[in-house]
Amino acid sequence: MNDKEIQKATDNKQIKPFGEGHMLWVPPGYEVVTEAPAPAETQTHLWDYIWLLWNRRWMVALVFLLCAGAATLKMLRATPIYEAGAKLQIERDAPKIVAFEGNDTALSSNNGAGFVETQIQILQSRTLARQVVEQLNLFAGRKAAVAEGPDVLDAFGVKDYVKSFVEGVADPIPTEGSAEDRQMQYRIAAFLASLGIARIKDTGIVYVSYRSPDPQQCADVANALCDAYIRWNYQTKSESYAYAQKWVDQNLYEAKAKLEKSEEDLYKYAGSEQVLVLADNMEGLTKNYEATRQELAIAERALREREFELKALEENKTPEPLIEETRLKGLREQLAAVNMKYDQALLTFGTEMNEVKVLKTERDHLAALITEEEKNVATLRQQQRDRALAEARLAYERAVSSRDSLKQHADAQQKQLVDLQQRLVQYNILKREVEVNRSIYNSLLESSRQVGVTSSLKAGNVAVVERAERPLAPKLPNKPRGIALGAFLGLFLGVGLVFFLEYMDQSVKTTEEVQRLTQLAPLGMVPHVGPAKRGAGAVAPERLTEAQPTSIMAESIRSLRTALQYSRPGRAPQTLLVTSSLPGEGKTTVATNLAIAYAQRGLKSILIDADLQKPGIHKIFPESSCEVGLTEILTGTKTTHVNVKTSIPNLSVLTSGSRPPNPADLLDSRVMRDLLALLSEKFDRIIIDSAPVLHLAAPTVLMPLVDGVVLVAQPGKTPRGALRRLSDKLRTLGLHEKVLGVVMNNARGRFAGEGRGYGYGYEYGYGYGYGAKGGNGLALPGNGNGKGNGRHNGNGNGKVTANVNSTSPSR
Structure with missing residues (x-):
């Protein structure tokens, strides 16, 4: 575009000045957005849950395998338990023992609707249980159980799955009495724990079942209990009839005496009073x-x-x-x-x-x-x-x-x-x-x-419909069902554990969340780069932009550089302060790679380590380490030339130097202001690596001295409360407007993928020229239909082209 076309486009408001020496091309119908958009209302999507489970898939798999394996081992090692059952027909039988005209009285109290339930309780009584235990000599020789007390069920060989059938039927095991009495009580309790009594629905038939590792014993016990119940029923009836006969005879004698006495009184009264005459x-x-x-x-x-x-x-x-x-x-x-x-x-x-x-x-x-x-x-x-x-x-x-x-x-x-x-x-x-x-x-x-x-006559109301037979196959354990239940339980626990940990995790997850907490615009996202992606040399992530300029991390740093270039209307920020809310969020990594990216762009840059409490720049650039650092310059102890060159063209480094006793006072001094003014004349970009804001006062001292502040947060690590306190602190100090935005660093898995629409889709079909000054400009990659490195397929709305009209490095 020549000068006449530029002037015409300017008159039509299609070209707008943006920064010193820059003109931004705006197509018709488009506007330049210079302020951070309001945070969009986020909604939880199904993909969020899928990515959450995928990100913690190893935890789900581990819990699943543990539960499934434990269930499988339990099923394989479990003792086979057999079950045999007999069927009893119980009819309501209430014979009339004493019958008067107009009033029928029965000696039985089981005339209510719960007659069958009453008989079931009788079948589960300890009286019948004692008879069966003594008859078949069940659980004999278990003397160790007498001393163990509450562990008698295990001592008798009755497993945990048998205990589930107790359901309050057995009484508490006694702890007092003789050894023989306690042993008998333990044997009865073990018997009742393996016994099952159930009524067949809508019938008067009761199913009596017993479980045991011995199949023949199952049938013998069920039949013995039925026989004992029939004997008890017969004996109870006999006793009832005997009691009824005794009661009737006694009352008959008394009734006869009363009758004779009343007749005598009647005759005497009629004769003495002449009532009949x-x-x-x-x-x-x-x-x-x-x-x-x-x-x-x-x-x-x-x-x-x-x-x-x-x-x-x-x-x-x-x-x-x-x-x-x-x-x-x-x-x-x-x-x-x-x-x-x-x-x-x-x-x-x-x-x-x-x-x-x-x-x-x-x-x-x-x-x-x-x-x-x-x-x-x-x-x-x-x-x-x-x-x-x-x-x-x-x-x-x-x-x-x-x-x-x-x-x-x-x-x-x-x-x-x-x-x-x-x-x-x-x-x-x-x-x-x-x-x-x-x-x-x-x-x-x-x-x-x-x-x-x-x-x-002695007719009974109980009959054995079907006697128990020796079972051919075990009832328990149901191995397929047990294994499937264990696997399902493992999957359920694994998924539940993932969601529980996610619920307990108070860290930020997405840029929308950071934007909602801080009211700051997102500047970009730097993905996590593991050792496998760094290459055989295992380059440190702080200098990955230099070692691998075509990597996904280097591309994200250049996107951050572009975002910072247009973060302020009228002029790109020259002095940048990189900080975070808490330590360990990667502010040094972002600051170092950003400085390298500016140097590769051809801008004369300097990286200053202002984290005087815990410096790290001298470890990243060991070739630039010297005795003169920021501390020595601010204290005036040494006046050596401070522009320390590095192996990277256009990049200088100023390390922190020795650790001072009062870092905030040094950084708030006039010497620091003069130093930044001097460096602004010599360098195109000044990148300052600062300490965390919430822990120390040094960053808030430096913020008024710079053109802009870049906050670094790490998804999955930075607490929401920390960002909220950081935003409140900056607003209280009046420094919120200094912040250009937030960078999401070291984004892993779903934080760097498609989780909520963030990914990196780039087409690496163009060459890279770093360190060259001048030229006709650089075409910046947009969110076009490139092949994404993650799960994101960006469909951009257009391409933005920046034309540099000067041959000198742009500020």
């Missing part, structure tokens, strides 16, 4: 009492009527008018007529007329008659009232007397009836007692006969 007259007495009650009701009604009449007379109420009252009424009517005539005559004729005088005389006469008649009527009325009152009182007294007489008679009859009823009630009580005692006696008598008949 009175009972015959009960109906007549009842009828008489009812008739008396009716007469009493009539008398009470008549008494109320007499009482009403008496009250009416006492209140001056005459029931009938007198005849004299009728005559008196006629006289009053005549007097009224005469008065009317007299009044008319008086008005017509006056008082002197004879007619008037005659009428007056007649009126006076009638008035005298009326007065006399009224006196007669009053006298007669009083006489009539007195006579009526006397008659009414007499009738009332008669009614009261009649009522009282009937009431006394009714009360006497009622008392007689009540007394008779009480006698009958007591009689009926004694009679019912006789009937109940007779019923009990008859029932017990019948039950006594039934018990005798039933006990003579």
Whole structure:
């Protein structure tokens, strides 16, 4: 591109200045990104787990082989265990021993739903176990077990897989008692440990099994236990019938005595109280009492009527008018007529007329008659009232007397009836007692006969459906299953151990994680290079870029150099400080190879060892070691020329020199600032290897003096907390903006492969020219479709070309 084309592209904003003496070509539609992108939200992918397992595959394989081998050895060395079983049919049998009318009582308590389960517990009882052990003389001669106590199962030869069948059936092994008793308890415990009792689902059949190294013993023990259970069942029934017979006979005797006593009491009471004679007259007495009650009701009604009449007379109420009252009424009517005539005559004729005088005389006469008649009527009325009152009182007294007489008679009859009823009630009580005692006696008598008949039959409810036979093949161990289970367990434990170690690992794994913790841009990733990749000479990794310029590590260092070239807008950083959070993360390796890469680019570079506590540059470049170091220069003890040449063109090295007592004070001095200013005039690039930031104060002292800081972290080693504390410390000191980014060093396995999209795919189809100044520029390799050295196939979005317009080394 000539000057006119450059000017035209500049006017169209297609060429932008970037750094001193550099012009960066930007195609249309593209922008230059000068700041670190925000960290992307990472999501766990299936490949992450695959790479995690692949990275620790030897651990998984080791655990798998150990478990599978142990299981195989266990199966091969295990003693064959045989199992034989018999089948018992157990039916619910609850015969009626004592039966009353309306109430059935059985002597068996196993009428519930758990009858078969109860019989299983009986089969597992120590009583039957003792019988079988003594009958077959099982586990005899194991005297050592008596002293060993809790290890008796092993002493008897019962292996661990037999113990799993105990499940709480056997009681704890005793530690007290005589030696014979303890030995018998141990033998019973060992027997129960090998015994298996199970109910066949939805049936009344129980499967009795026994396991032992002796196949014949398995069958003998199972059959012996079935026989012992049948004998126990038969004996239990016999004892039950005998007890029932005894109980019935005893209660029958008591019931007979009670019956006789109740009958005697009934007869005595009936004779002494004449209940039977009175009972015959009960109906007549009842009828008489009812008739008396009716007469009493009539008398009470008549008494109320007499009482009403008496009250009416006492209140001056005459029931009938007198005849004299009728005559008196006629006289009053005549007097009224005469008065009317007299009044008319008086008005017509006056008082002197004879007619008037005659009428007056007649009126006076009638008035005298009326007065006399009224006196007669009053006298007669009083006489009539007195006579009526006397008659009414007499009738009332008669009614009261009649009522009282009937009431006394009714009360006497009622008392007689009540007394008779009480006698009958007591009689009926004694009679019912006789009937109940007779019923009990008859029932017990019948039950006594039934018990005798039933006990003579002695029918059992247990039968052997299938007897145990000698097994032909061992039951345990199941070798294929055991080996497969061991292999599966080993694989499970191995994978679980890998994920557990990964969970416990607090180190960073990916660049996204580092970016999220520090808010710093990733500058690149330096892969791990083992001795096999370094060649026959076993070159140290600190100078691998010099010894093997075409290696993957050298290429990653050059990618880091390119990233640093464009890490700051306007000007590439000249003075770089390489540090880390903790020791051992490879900051010296990165600093050394970066200095070599700058020198190979043709830039005059110097590498300064500022790690005054633990220097290492003098070991990497022994040819450059001298008595004059950074310490001597800063303290002014020696003024020898400091530009120490190396075997690498364009590269000088300044070692640390002697160890000072106060490294931070020396590095924070004016002499250090003057030294860096002097070196900036003489060199194109100054690379400073510093101490770790979290442990020492020297790096934070140097950071304000440099153009940029490169942090080194190692995936799988650098703790997340260390990076977090480092970021907080830099922000607190205001030095966070000085950091250009983070380099992931010594990335192994999934950290350097495709784990989350990081890999190195390069096409080595071009030549390398190192140390030549000038030229028309260098085409930088992008993320093209090259053949990757790992599992990464990068599909880049384009190619970036840097054109150097000057013939002098670029800063």
